[in-house]
Amino acid sequence: MKGLSINNISMRFDLKNGSSVQALKDVSLDIDEGQIITVLGPSGCGKTTLLNIVAGFLAPTEGKVVLNDEVVQGPGAERGMVFQQGALFEWMNVRSNVAFGPRMKGMPKSEQEEKVKHLLEIVGLADFEDKAVYELSGGMQQRVALARCLANDPDVILMDEPLGALDALTREKMQGLVLKLWKETGKTIILITHSVEEAVLLGERLLVLAPRPGRIHKEYKLPFAEMGVNMDLREVKKSDGYTETRDEILSIIWEMEEEIMGRAEEN
Amino acid sequence: MAILIFYIIIFVAAFYIVKIATSFTKSQDDFTSLKTVTFGDESAVSPNRAASIISVIAIFAIWAAFTGSKLIPIHVPGPFIGELSFSYTAMNSSGETDDADVTITVYDVQSGVIPDVLDIEPGTGFALNDTAQIITYRSGLIKVQKNDVGGKDKDYKVVAVNGQEISPETEIFVDNARIYMTRKGTLSVTPEKGWQMQPVWLPSPETVWSRLVKVGSEGYKNFTLWEHLGWSLIRVVVGFLAGAIIGIPLGYAMGLSGWFRGWFDPIVEFMRPVPPLALIPLVIIWFGIGEQGKIILLFLASLWIMTISARAGVSGVKISKIHAAYSLGASKWQIMRLVIVPNSLPEIFTGARVSMGVCWGTVVAAELVAAQKGAGMMIINASKFQMTDLVIMGIVLIGVIGYAIDILMRISENYLVPWKGK
Numbered sequence: 189m190k191g192l193s194i195n196n197i198s199m200r201f202d203l204k205n206g207s208s209v210q211a212l213k214d215v216s217l218d219i220d221e222g223q224i225i226t227v228l229g230p231s232g233c234g235k236t237t238l239l240n241i242v243a244g245f246l247a248p249t250e251g252k253v254v255l256n257d258e259v260v261q262g263p264g265a266e267r268g269m270v271f272q273q274g275a276l277f278e279w280m281n282v283r284s285n286v287a288f289g290p291r292m293k294g295m296p297k298s299e300q301e302e303k304v305k306h307l308l309e310i311v312g313l314a315d316f317e318d319k320a321v322y323e324l325s326g327g328m329q330q331r332v333a334l335a336r337c338l339a340n341d342p343d344v345i346l347m348d349e350p351l352g353a354l355d356a357l358t359r360e361k362m363q364g365l366v367l368k369l370w371k372e373t374g375k376t377i378i379l380i381t382h383s384v385e386e387a388v389l390l391g392e393r394l395l396v397l398a399p400r401p402g403r404i405h406k407e408y409k410l411p412f413a414e415m416g417v418n419m420d421l422r423e424v425k426k427s428d429g430y431t432e433t434r435d436e437i438l439s440i441i442w443e444m445e446e447e448i449m450g451r452a453e454e455n
Numbered sequence: 456m457a458i459l460i461f462y463i464i465i466f467v468a469a470f471y472i473v474k475i476a477t478s479f480t481k482s483q484d485d486f487t488s489l490k491t492v493t494f495g496d497e498s499a500v501s502p503n504r505a506a507s508i509i510s511v512i513a514i515f516a517i518w519a520a521f522t523g524s525k526l527i528p529i530h531v532p533g534p535f536i537g538e539l540s541f542s543y544t545a546m547n548s549s550g551e552t553d554d555a556d557v558t559i560t561v562y563d564v565q566s567g568v569i570p571d572v573l574d575i576e577p578g579t580g581f582a583l584n585d586t587a588q589i590i591t592y593r594s595g596l597i598k599v600q601k602n603d604v605g606g607k608d609k610d611y612k613v614v615a616v617n618g619q620e621i622s623p624e625t626e627i628f629v630d631n632a633r634i635y636m637t638r639k640g641t642l643s644v645t646p647e648k649g650w651q652m653q654p655v656w657l658p659s660p661e662t663v664w665s666r667l668v669k670v671g672s673e674g675y676k677n678f679t680l681w682e683h684l685g686w687s688l689i690r691v692v693v694g695f696l697a698g699a700i701i702g703i704p705l706g707y708a709m710g711l712s713g714w715f716r717g718w719f720d721p722i723v724e725f726m727r728p729v730p731p732l733a734l735i736p737l738v739i740i741w742f743g744i745g746e747q748g749k750i751i752l753l754f755l756a757s758l759w760i761m762t763i764s765a766r767a768g769v770s771g772v773k774i775s776k777i778h779a780a781y782s783l784g785a786s787k788w789q790i791m792r793l794v795i796v797p798n799s800l801p802e803i804f805t806g807a808r809v810s811m812g813v814c815w816g817t818v819v820a821a822e823l824v825a826a827q828k829g830a831g832m833m834i835i836n837a838s839k840f841q842m843t844d845l846v847i848m849g850i851v852l853i854g855v856i857g858y859a860i861d862i863l864m865r866i867s868e869n870y871l872v873p874w875k876g877k
Binding site for chain 2: 243244245263264265269271272274276277278289293320321322337340342
């Protein structure tokens with residue numbers, strides 16, 4: 189079966205003081221090939237833990253992740269990752285960063301070169317091959333990170349708040365770019381974010397996680413990502429249902445945050 | 456003390472002179488000059504180049520002024536050279552007094568010319584005139600009674616100098632000299648020493664320079680100057696490289712494996728604060744005073760620094776970089792080679808700079824203890840012969856080389872790790 193399936197994942201670990209934390213409890217999710225899913229939740233709900241389990245950096249205490257009929261055992265090139273800023277290799281120029289994955293596979297130089305050129309054009313950074321990454325702005329660096337991830341042609345792209353550190357204007361442009369890449373490449377994308385707006389705009393499916401233990405609280409199926417492919421995102425925001433959905437999710441998140449605060453005060 | 460006051464005066468005077476001088480030139484409207492808050496804003500403080508230049512000139516000027524150098528026209532008063540004279544009044548055993556003159560030639564022995572003994576009239580009366588010669592900066596005992604009539608009598612004594620009364624263990628000042636009467640009644644004359652330093656304490660800049668030229672062409676103690684300096688450098692480089700070759704992989708291992716870290720942590724943490732100089736006695740006992748001992752000492756000096764910096768370099772890798780490399784399909788070896796090693800280079804360079812500095816200091820110290828050749832051996836040997844000019848020359852060269860090493864390391868750092876701090 190094609191696609192990614194997350195089966196009854198639980199994650200708990202012991203702390204040094206003897207107590208234990210239930211980061212995730214019984215999370216199950218099936219994602220078809222080519223879907224874009226956004227994951228939202230208050231801080232401490234296990235979003236990043238979930239992503240790290242899918243990426244293979246963490247082993248769940250229960251359950252398993254299956255990608256294209258294969259159980260995930262560790263990190264692999266078929267699951268690409270895009271991080272918040274700072275995951276590019278400063279000692280390499282833009283070209284070497286983007287070509288990193290193909291080079292690991294042993295792709296011939298000329299093919300690498302072609303691939304890099306093509307991808308940089310897609311992310312809007314043509315002619316930047318020889319620049320050092322520390323010379324680029326934050327937005328450009330994230331474009332390089334996207335290109336680097338795509339260069340490996342992964343089945344699934346996992347994004348851990350990739351736009352979190354960008355300013356509002358750059359962020360909006362990058363959201364458009366993510367949708368464009370999603371449509372053009374047809375990749376499965378899981379994107380974690382703090383921003384409700386971003387989650388509503390980019391997610392075909394939107395998962396709201398609840399904390400303690402981390403679990404799926406609610407799932408939305410949304411039309412806005414599909415709309416955003418051919419439309420300006422500011423126009424999408426004016427379309428029917430956008431504001432209502434956003435406000436509904438915002439109030440859910442607010443409620444959860446309040447609860448966390450309340451619990452903290454009780455303690 | 457005089458030098459310090461002098462220096463402070465120059466410092467303050469130069470500040471005001473430069474301030475007044477620059478107030479006539481049009482000030483630049485760069486961004487910093489438009490800042491109104493500069494006190495406490497580190498970015499607004501840049502070194503004043505005029506101050507740097509004056510600072511260096513001031514040091515040489517003071518050096519020259521206090522050593523009577525020919526390089527500058529103004530000097531602080533030097534030692535008195537020439538003839539000085541005073542009269543003394545003697546009282547003989549029967550209570551009579553008589554005056555006589557003393558003429559003293561003060562000469563500079565460094566000039567190599569020893570003046571002739573003065574020919575003087577003996578004078579009249581029972582107290583007779585005397586002459587003497589004294590070398591600059593020295594004092595001389597003048598037995599004025601010796602040639603006097605009845606001067607060997609027990610009660611014969613000098614009672615005044617230049618009309619001023621003098622008694623044993625008191626002193627008076629005459630022109631260009633201080634006269635002290637010893638307990639036994641002999642006059643001790645100390646000609647005015649002036650403010651200048653004696654060459655044995657601080658030779659003039661040109662003496663140091665001519666020593667450099669001389670040692671540069673003739674060598675010192677069987678080795679040329681370049682052999683002395685070169686051997687010190689070779690020891691440093693070999694010791695440092697040995698430390699780096701062992702220390703960097705060890706640091707990587709400590710950063711990557713819990714077993715290595717646990718095993719070597721106590722050793723590294725214990726050895727790190729031990730100054731390499733404290734190891735010199737043990738190294739000499741174990742390895743002797745030859746090259747082997749010195750290189751092992753330098754190896755130990757750089758080993759811990761390089762280990763710790765390599766370990767810090769590994770620990771400093773952002774986990775997202777490692778994760779990114781793994782999910783791009785890199786193997787452990789590829790991550791080591793393409794991520795961990797380059798990521799740790801800035802830290803390793805910092806370590807290398809510190810390590811080179813420590814090694815250079817340690818090699819000089821080790822050569823002070825025992826060596827056939829080397830910069831440190833040169834200056835300790837020179838100091839034993841009171842060749843202060845050679846000592847100062849050696850210290851200046853050691854400083855220059857140390858500074859040059861640091862600059863070289865910084866240049867190569869900028870070239871090899873341009874992303875540092877970005």
